[in-house]
Amino acid sequence: MPLTSVSDAVLAPLREALPAAAFRETTDSYLTEPRGRYRGRGTVIAPGSTEEVAAVVRACAAASVPVVPYGGGTGLVGGQVMSGDVAPVILSLERMTRVRGLWPDEGVIEVDAGCILADVQAAAADAGRLFPLSLASEGSARLGGLLATNAGGLNVLRYGNARAQCLGLEAVLADGTVWNGLSRLRKDNTGYDLRDLLIGSEGTLGIITAASLRLMPRPAAEGVAILAVESPAAALSLLALAQARVGEALSAFELIHRQGPDFLAEVGPEVRMPFAGMPEWMVLVEVGLPAGLSPADALEALFADALEAGLSDDGVIAQSEAQRAEFWALREAIPEANRRIGSISSHDISVPLSEVPAFIRAGAERLAPLGDIRINCFGHLGDGNLHYNAFPARGRSRDEYADIRETVKRTVHDLAHELGGSVSAEHGIGRLKVGDLARYGDPAKLAMMRAIKHALDPAGILNPGAMLGALTAS
């Protein structure tokens, strides 16, 4: 049965069954995404409970109406926006924001999928624990979306991505049945890992309605430094030094190229710069240590080692909480400056750590002949994950580069792939990278993915077009 648009015939019984609050005006915010590349359509429904989510999905399944799950709307690859001829139900989790349970001694919190990340962080902190997932959009991103896209962010080096924070899920499947996979268990080897299958499936296999998450002990003390480094290779050697010195206590290791601060100076937002003259390459290093060790001492010692090894000749160590926040503000403002400049093409690639210098060198070489391009390369060096974004020359607009956009993207993605890397380290596939997945994905992997999608959502109503593109019936 072909997919059909949501209609009054589908909505009328749902209006009877669900409270009025579930029906929202379908404002523009539900139909657009942060980078403005997609415009969707559809009708928003915001259920207040798992049972109401199930009722909506059952109604859609019966009528072959697509369901597009909607969290905070912060995804960067169009996974939350369905355009085309068929208008879906946009199923927003925004009204499901309950903390269902919190067990501080166990290090477990159970939350509705609509909880905002910052609220979960705050609930954990109030209980003396740490929920380590942290990223720029944490004030609006919701847990369901963060899990459906396996979000990454700033602390993956130490704590892993969203997947690593999750103990269990509750989800509504394509036929409207509820899978109760919530769990406070650290170990449970009873069957296939459906949790990890749904995590990162971008709403194409089920709608996540709740999650049980692990909480970590809070480090006794944290410290941050920004160190100038001569090159990406020197940054990698510094990473190895830092790991030898503090081991897993290294919580973040972020690479920053001077282009980021230059953009900040050009278009804002205004932030304080740690150096009078900014070096070409810097790393932001964060450590969180157990009681008895001083982060400032550890960072001083690391800098001394780096100086001696010729890896760094300048550095600043935060001397206060305010300065620590300032250093992070610099790093976290870069994506906003990028947005204001307007990229020709943005890339979220990862490569094996030791290939990072080769990637950065070859990227510049291959893009140079294509035009007058500024590259802002920054990101999670500790994870081998770089945001490698191409921008217009100063005074020119991204529109002037429209004809080379695809070539730029292809050039960067081909290079990452050649080096054993990924063309989407943390942002996912969504609708933006469907072609990349088809191009770079292992054929056996793609075949398995299609078989699984067909097995769990035979009518193809869950987020059609995302991740796998237009599925032909198999």
Added chain:
Amino acid sequence: MPLTSVSDAVLAPLREALPAAAFRETTDSYLTEPRGRYRGRGTVIAPGSTEEVAAVVRACAAASVPVVPYGGGTGLVGGQVMSGDVAPVILSLERMTRVRGLWPDEGVIEVDAGCILADVQAAAADAGRLFPLSLASEGSARLGGLLATNAGGLNVLRYGNARAQCLGLEAVLADGTVWNGLSRLRKDNTGYDLRDLLIGSEGTLGIITAASLRLMPRPAAEGVAILAVESPAAALSLLALAQARVGEALSAFELIHRQGPDFLAEVGPEVRMPFAGMPEWMVLVEVGLPAGLSPADALEALFADALEAGLSDDGVIAQSEAQRAEFWALREAIPEANRRIGSISSHDISVPLSEVPAFIRAGAERLAPLGDIRINCFGHLGDGNLHYNAFPARGRSRDEYADIRETVKRTVHDLAHELGGSVSAEHGIGRLKVGDLARYGDPAKLAMMRAIKHALDPAGILNPGAMLGALTAS
């Protein structure tokens, strides 16, 4: 097409195509398992490469011959042994033992699935890194089997189970195609998480032929203590104290009941006891700290806190590497003592941490009326994972309890389930716990599992009978 026994018609072309070394005598060791509960049949083939594995699977697929993957043969739930009317190919990975690559600075090792765990640990150590998976059978268990069963062990508290150590897989699928999912990447959000789907699927979805694994920094210094505690509840409070004090540096937190040392005294193996008179409950605590902190000092301070809080009144802290090994030898000898005594029924349960005392209390209460039973309860308290095993009274044999075995097992498993727990925390389902999975598994989960199995192995040739039992055609 119904499954058929391996025959000369299938073997003859394989004998042509594969080197003679791939054909082994099918000795008893391939047909039995450690607890002697199953006896299998079949013909052993030991391919030397992924391509040879694929050739064997293609031949079996064409003839509907079952394939049972075989690693070190150490599994405790019969996943490696197929009995019944149809004789499978027993596909042993024992000849695939190559370390394919090692990148110490990246913290990555890539190994054939037949590598023995202890060899991978040693390769990591030689490179100044740690491969943290550690369990009693590490001298014979192979990586493919450890991943296929998502093995746990002694360091899950700090480092996670086998799944958490794995960056990528190579596997041969049911139709003989090779999925190349090996990866040195820490972050890669391009598609469904097939890696985690195969991990823990016990050979029912594909044959793991190689894995890329993450290596960790080695802690600068490690220390071990055994502390007497008054009760499981006191042990839990001590765990919280230890986490507050050293955070993630806590690498192991093992509960030991006096029954374990009593069994060791009764039947061996001979080990040194840390206390003159053994307390009823003990915990073995291990910490691994960054440079600048002394494990002995940290453990001293923890003991002082515990003494003051009334949680422990006796303890010994290892003063040397030899003593540290001695403490671990006590813990690790307990399973062998159990084997010599011979259990009525063994259980590998997990419950939410705060339910551990209730589980232990109610378990004893519910088993007492069933007969004169000795309970040896020990295990990975930090993970909420207990090996809760029932034994005959002294001087009696397990055969005398044959009539209550099922009731004992059911009683323990019902209790774990009631408390939100799992009936297989780390050993898996295999053939032993197929009924438990059907009984306790969420119906939506079971339906998803069957759909996935049918999608990826429609003929049902991969390890038939394991995990899902006899699948009816769907």
